[in-house]
Amino acid sequence: MSKYHDIAVGILSGIGGKDNVINVNHCATRLRIQYKDKNNIDDNTISKVEGVAGTVLREDEYQIVIGTDVGNVYNEFSKLIGDVSGQKKSRTEFTWKHLGQVVIDFISGTFVPILGVLVAAGLVSAVLNIGVSFFGLSTKSGTYTILDGIYEAGYYFLPLYLGYSAAKKLNMNPMMGAFLGATLVYKTIDSAKGLEFLGLSVPQIQYNTSVIPILLGVLFMKLIDIGMDKITPKSIKFFTKPLITMLIVVPVTLLWLGPLGFQIGTIIANALSFINLKLGWVSVGLMGALTPLLVMTGTNQALFPLCIASVASIGYDAFVLPGMLAANVAVGASALAVSMTTKESKKKQLALSAGITGVMGITEPAIFGVLIKNKIALLSTMLAAGVSGAFAGFISLKQYAIVSPGIAALPTFIHANNGKVDSNFYMAVLTLIMSVVISFVLTFFISKKVNASIDNSDSDFNLYQPVGGKVISLSDVNDDVFSKGLVGDGFAIIPNNRGIYSPVTGTVSMVANTKHAIGLKSDSGNEVLIHMGIDTVELNGLPFDIKVKEGSHVSKGDLIADMNIDMIKKEKKDPTVIVVLTEPDKELKNQALGSNQVGSTIGQVVSAN
Structure with missing residues (x-):
């Protein structure tokens, strides 16, 4: 058996067996398990499983931090539990706190699955920029056209990807969500002038690269889906349900929900611009300092729509992602410093591997496996990220694609349509170096001093x-x-x-x-x-x-x-x-x-x- 099988077996044992699992999925680093009864979960047992960096228990989901091997563990875990679609969670009393968790869970469950598309598109854009800047790639060549097509498709059809992912998250046929998204970006509807439906004027909205309109449309589709399930006879449900659903949802989305979503997106963009304008470079510094805490609580997932909306509308993000660049590499550097100061072999190995993935842009293993247990490392990280993030804000650093910021994502700070690399890329490198150095030095020397004071005591x-x-x-x-x-x-x-x-x-x-x-x-x-x-x-x-x-x-x-x-x-x-x-x-x-x-x-x- 593989090590991934052993990890999956250990997790299943601690989770209370497959009878306690309602659903399981994963993101870039975490196995996400919806459970039936949290009293059956033995968090202590799971935390001790070799390969588990940390755990987060919520009201509706148990998250297990694995790292970049999470996909392999997910595959083995899925084999062990088989089909659990018939299992239901015991009802819990509604609270406003629970509502907030549901919203974040919906956003996370919708956006996390499509991040691979956005990362691929963003990195292809970076490759394209490097080709133009350093290798003389002609913007009129077929190679450029194909690479640019990959990049543009990643963002242009965003409503289609989101529609599929949101419908799947809401336990509907995901193809219906994709169908709605495809309808919104169809050439005769997207940004159409003078369009009307049954005598009602359809507002002119640009839906390609949009985010909120499709989410509102799919949420409304869920209501229709529930109603249709109750009133449609099984014998004709196969063809009448999708027909009636689309005949209702598409007009309502185009007439009211789409424009409402567009206005909400505009308000959010204006609010971010206001915060950024009023606080200036301080806002990016705060984003950097708070990012490790946001990751710990999972609320960083709620920032995805903001980043996507910003990149889709103006072509870059100068608020969230630059702050996260400072934070991510600070997390990784601090973990690397811990690996050099700790005397425990297991902690040393964990901190080393988590530190490397951290500076590359994946921070959960380092945060849950190292920083959450080490106050010196956590505070050093937050201070370094705050200072470096403030610097990134001061020089108006911009990231041009949705990729978790780190060393691997540096090409996404290149904007080379003019055929040359501008200062933004070099400022990104400087921000990265500054954050790494400050975080590493603070963690290393403070830890050394503390350890020395202990070693030199009686x-x-x-x-x-x-x-x-x-x-x-x-x-x-x-x-x-x-x-x-x-x-x-x-x-x-x-x-x-x-x-x-x-x-x-x-x-x-x-x-x-x-x-x-x-x-x-x-x-x-x-x-x-x-x-x-x-x-x-x-x-x-x-x-x-x-x-x-x-x-x-x-x-x-x-x-x-x-x-x-x-x-x-x-x-x-x-x-x-x-x-x-x-x-x-x-x-x-x-x-x-x-x-x-x-x-x-x-x-x-x-x-x-």
């Missing part, structure tokens, strides 16, 4: 390795009481030696009657439990020779017990040695997993957040 604030062998995460221990952290935070060792040495300097507070456990209280007041083996209490102390007594004072590295590993294994018990902090308000930071030398610093004891 030695009894550290926990040291008490026995030779490989240090593993507490979550990997084959005992739920310890692996779930019910006793406390800590680590474990797969031992290759008999000698057990004190991991702190302090006093022996407890020796178990069965000799399998020793309690210590460090001179700084930290309470530590050393548990020798799993279920070894059943051996009545035979494998253990305790070298200390309750009340004895020991120094770090003093021999406190001898453990007969061979005897433990012969009795078919697990000899894993477990070291935990038994106080619930204490946790172990910067764990050096993989260490195998007695006396190595495994982590620092700090107060839990």
Whole structure:
């Protein structure tokens, strides 16, 4: 089985099985699962699945951050659950908060599936500009015409793509939504003058590249669809339902909903222009600083229509996307800095891979896997993004295509219809470099300083390795009481030696009657439990020779017990040695997993957040 299958199996187990899944889809980095009952979801189990960077639980959807491999996980997950179309969610009481989530979910579910089209069109436009600017591509050549056709089709037929996606999101036949979109952009209707329907004058509206008119039309189509399902006999529904639906929806959209959507779009554009005009470069800085928080809450999805409307109407976006450029690369740079300062191998690997994808423009793995758990990294990112975003606003940076901003999207800052690259591209590069440097430097040096202050503190604030062998995460221990952290935070060792040495300097507070456990209280007041083996209490102390007594004072590295590993294994018990902090308000930071030398610093004891 593939690793994607293993991830899917782990998620399905934690989600409560396929009976708790109503629907599943995915975006660029997240698996999005609509669930029946959130009480059946074990978020802790899913968060520990190898390959899961983070999770977000909402009233109507559970989002699992995978990264750019999410498509492969989605395919495996879909195979496991099969057809779940008949499952329904238990009714929830309506609230205004729920309404906001529904709106954002509708926008996200509609726009996310078409982003691939817009990204492809935008990058083809960038390739076209590079060809003209650097390789002398003639604007009259067939090559130019074909590439330009790909770009133009991506935006010109936007109502068709949105109609399909919105109808699918509303559980209608998506082809009917596409049909409505195609009707709006048809040559005799789009921008037509003097058009009338049954004596009513049809307003002249340009629907190609528009956004809101088709969304209103599809929402109205949903109402008609529900009504037709109730009144149309099954025997004639196949041909009467689509016929009557289109005969009603198209005129209503052209006469009222389309013009209303156009006016709403105009108001939104004017509002953005007002904000940008009144706040100036500060508005772009705020967008940059707040973007990581918007991604955490999922409300960044609501910005897609604004970006699309801006690019469609004036050919570029100078507000949202430039701010996101500063934010995205700042997120990635901060994660890379974390990868260089953390001592835990798993966190180092996660931060490295998430950092690379972050500076390329995909930030969810870094935000949910690294920043959300690291205040220094998050605040450094927001500060760097705010400063760099303000700079982008000050120099009026423009992005000419809808692509998640990052290194990979730099060509979309080229506008080369004049045959040469203007200063906008170089300003984008400067903004990117500025954000990366500020974010990386702040995260790296502040983290280093904090870690150094911990490392240089009294030695009894550290926990040291008490026995030779490989240090593993507490979550990997084959005992739920310890692996779930019910006793406390800590680590474990797969031992290759008999000698057990004190991991702190302090006093022996407890020796178990069965000799399998020793309690210590460090001179700084930290309470530590050393548990020798799993279920070894059943051996009545035979494998253990305790070298200390309750009340004895020991120094770090003093021999406190001898453990007969061979005897433990012969009795078919697990000899894993477990070291935990038994106080619930204490946790172990910067764990050096993989260490195998007695006396190595495994982590620092700090107060839990």
